[in-house]
Amino acid sequence: MGRNSRHERIRRNPLTIARQAVTISATLSGIQMMQAATRSTERCESELGNKLSPHPARYSVGMMALTASVLETTASVLDPMAGAGGIFELQQHGHTGTITASDIEPPTTWANGDNRVVVADARALPHANHSFSAVVTSPPYGNRMADKLLLDGTRRHTYANAAGRMLADGSAAAMQWSDNYRSTMSRIYSEIARVVVPGGLVVVWVKDHIRSGERQAVAAWTMNQLQQHGELVDLLAVGVPSMKHGANSELRLTAEIGLVLKTNAN
Numbered sequence: 001m002g003r004n005s006r007h008e009r010i011r012r013n014p015l016t017i018a019r020q021a022v023t024i025s026a027t028l029s030g031i032q033m034m035q036a037a038t039r040s041t042e043r044c045e046s047e048l049g050n051k052l053s054p055h056p057a058r059y060s061v062g063m064m065a066l067t068a069s070v071l072e073t074t075a076s077v078l079d080p081m082a083g084a085g086g087i088f089e090l091q092q093h094g095h096t097g098t099i100t101a102s103d104i105e106p107p108t109t110w111a112n113g114d115n116r117v118v119v120a121d122a123r124a125l126p127h128a129n130h131s132f133s134a135v136v137t138s139p140p141y142g143n144r145m146a147d148k149l150l151l152d153g154t155r156r157h158t159y160a161n162a163a164g165r166m167l168a169d170g171s172a173a174a175m176q177w178s179d180n181y182r183s184t185m186s187r188i189y190s191e192i193a194r195v196v197v198p199g200g201l202v203v204v205w206v207k208d209h210i211r212s213g214e215r216q217a218v219a220a221w222t223m224n225q226l227q228q229h230g231e232l233v234d235l236l237a238v239g240v241p242s243m244k245h246g247a248n249s250e251l252r253l254t255a256e257i258g259l260v261l262k263t264n265a266n
């Protein structure tokens, strides 16, 4: 089934999409699944010390293939939270349009940083309204990866530990799931809606997590935020293996969700 007909099918069935939306945190039934292994993001013992570590939360294997399947190949794409630059993998899936990548941290922070990623704060993007035909991104998830810098030899998988320093002011990667996280991300989603063309596509990869034994509905909250700027037209998912160490490791959830939004026409 072609990508347009799939979106058309969903638009003709608003009840179906609403039901999927409500149950997004509870079930992956009816959405596209791809079992995949995450890239190895664990920092090796030999990388401790002064050596750079890889970005700790790159796009998982399968995400860019699925994203390419819903994008026009010629779309001008922005990733405003681009990390080490995983967004450029779209080119390996036939994408020929321009790709602009920015992050609040410079790519030199990471051993695998792509120097095409420029520094910009997604809360105030340096682009005119309607500059891109699509935005593709994955925010920090407000989970324990936002824990503080702890260079104490433990294998805690956090952004700050991987960076080996405090994160930039305003980085959502240092924010736990909280009002602070939500107000920051809400502002970023408004910026994303501002810089994409009316009727453009926004693809946001996100994931729930467990805190104090309770599932935190990050994906559903993100979906609600995005729906303030348009219509949800598709849901994607990749399965990821849980990590074997860290807080709540036994409870980690196994799927990341790709929310696909078509922005309002005006």
Ligand SMILES: C[S@@+](CC[C@H](N)C(=O)[O-])C[C@H]1O[C@@H](n2cnc3c(N)ncnc32)[C@H](O)[C@@H]1O
Binding pocket: 055, 057, 058, 059, 080, 081, 082, 083, 084, 085, 086, 087, 102, 103, 104, 105, 120, 121, 122, 123, 137, 138, 139, 140, 170, 171, 172, 173
């Ligand atoms: C899940 S990671 C993205 C990784 C990326 N997809 C990759 O494959 O390398 C989320 C990124 O959001 C960035 N970030 C957090 N707050 C930001 C902000 N206010 N402006 C821009 N980037 C921000 C973090 O620095 C982090 O690199």
